[in-house]
Amino acid sequence: MSWYYTPKPTVVPAEGFDASADANALRAAMKGFGTDEQAIIDILCARSNGQRMQILETYSSELGRDLIEDLKSELGGKFEDVIVALMMPPEKYLCKQLHKAMDGMGTNEDALIEILAPQTNEEVKKIVDCYEDMYNRPLAEHLCSETDGSFRRLLTMIIVGARDPQGTVDADLAVEQANQLYNAGEAKLGTDEEVFYKILAHASFDQLEIVFDEYKKLSGRTKC
Template structure:
């Protein structure tokens, strides 16, 4: 597994999902001859009366873009005076219900709900926060923040601050501002300086100066960090990821490693997250649902390709053996085929 994250040769020139245009590398595309009224009618029929026709729900909702699903919700309400979201919640259950709810929720609101769920109650689900804030673009974070304010009348950063502490909190709050620098090319000289700064703040000294790592990794642009990773390896002989893993612990380590992985390759990062959510004894369905839905229109084709490269079997075949029933069928529909 290490080898993937240690290959820096082609890194600086590689495309990044942070800048991918929605729809280009997704598995879910807008349906061409789309009719929201017909879809709404078919969905109502699938849930009316005794028993639910789950196959129709999947056939429609897994094969429409997020924007089209919003039009279906509006058509459904107009035709029936009912809320599609509420009917789906009433007529389905378990993981399948959660998946359908995710599909009909606009992306920013869905991210917002996942963050709210992660910080609710005692103990915070650090891994959810790590995954979302390390992988979202400035625009996506701004949209999440607006959705959060609209739903809770509270500022996202203020609420996060109450729930997380220490250096993890500092890094998370920087990312949650959605102010990552946006340069499209790297300044090699600066990258070399930053690499030296990181080397001096970590490997070279007794104890680690986390603030330097946070400042550079959570603020600099993607091309700039990529160049810094290359320079760091030249200076220290190790990858920055190896240094972070050796020098830090807990949520901060997880977050900074995730940032570095996303900077290198979001599709590879998500392929690894998907694999981890299915390996071992039991499946982490909420992670599986979140990644499959949120990446379905962005880069799921690339995630599938990386998954195959990393694990020598396709994402589709992993889903085939790990998830079953209506939930499994719907996930496989979103996955969109074998590799």
């Protein structure tokens, strides 16, 4: 038996979108004395990333100004950080956060897994390509220099695109995989990490959702 999983976005393109009107409204919100922060929120937080990129281009072509620089000059603090982040393509923003997590003393491993683990193969490829363009260094090389052991191995498997594509899932296989996880961990002394790598880094996210449900039935626990 199998199902088909269809992701549902939480941010969708605005209807009746007009990049020129939005660009001019943003300029008006920042022109003169004071800044209409609510107008900026109302526009940028109600547009998809693709629409925000169109606004960015239109702001430059029609007004001859850099929208991001204008936003930086008018805003401050965490509010500025959020608004400027909204004006980046997703892969560029994530690359900046990955680099931040590995730069300097220590490594923010939680940030690495939170960024990389939820990505599809297509999204991972964009991040990998963007990272090398931005920092002139392969992401895999940087990750390997900042991590080790099981964590390094898991991240490596994620960024090479080993995960099955989204789409059809197999409920019978999910039962088998849940049993494999249980037998490789909770049911024995020690952990067979290879089993965890194979399933958690290879199975599609919709498949994993069913695997976790089956694991809960098997063990009474929500986590492996």
